[in-house]
Amino acid sequence: MTPDYSKLKYQKIIMGIDPGTNVMGYGVLGVNGRKAEVIVMGVIQLNRFESHYLRLARIFERVTGLVEQYLPDEMAIEAPFFGKNVQSMLKLGRAQGVAMAAALSRDIPITEYPPLNIKKAVTGNGQASKEQVANMLKHLLGIPEEKMPSMLDATDALAVALTHMYEADKPDLPKGPKSWKDFLAKNPDRLAPRRK
Numbered sequence: 001m002t003p004d005y006s007k008l009k010y011q012k013i014i015m016g017i018d019p020g021t022n023v024m025g026y027g028v029l030g031v032n033g034r035k036a037e038v039i040v041m042g043v044i045q046l047n048r049f050e051s052h053y054l055r056l057a058r059i060f061e062r063v064t065g066l067v068e069q070y071l072p073d074e075m076a077i078e079a080p081f082f083g084k085n086v087q088s089m090l091k092l093g094r095a096q097g098v099a100m101a102a103a104l105s106r107d108i109p110i111t112e113y114p115p116l117n118i119k120k121a122v123t124g125n126g127q128a129s130k131e132q133v134a135n136m137l138k139h140l141l142g143i144p145e146e147k148m149p150s151m152l153d154a155t156d157a158l159a160v161a162l163t164h165m166y167e168a169d170k171p172d173l174p175k176g177p178k179s180w181k182d183f184l185a186k187n188p189d190r191l192a193p194r195r196k
Contacts (some may be wrong), residue, residue, distance in 0.1 A: 015028050016028075016077070016161030020188065023043050025151070026040075059095055075127065117155075
């Protein structure tokens, strides 16, 4: 395998994963300051494997390969949403866990983001469609039309990575008081003197 020199080009590399049991999306962003650039995006096709366990093995193998190829500093992954079908949720959770294990085996820190937060971070609307997310990514990251993937799982994964970049860039603000009573207890000098 040829070495990847992208580590020299970017301050940080973020891998995004959109977990799935039929198709799993991945996207890798190179970050310099507040600017992001697409390194790669694509999907892992899992439909040809009849056994759920073979699919999990394939996820582990491919995610490990992507980690070794692109050397991400951090991984962001979409958290499973709560659906009505318990079996589907269980399978999706396993797929997510295997992808996380692949990153953790290479000491890569992981952050989870709920789908609503990802859509809101990218489009400003937590109820945005997959197509709206893809179109916004195309605009924000300057992706040419011919490079846009046909499967939206890839752009969903890129959206997770971009959300992580936005979240990591937020300043750590001190936590505010729990109540007015708490505020006044911590700031007695701010209390106006009582009038007589």
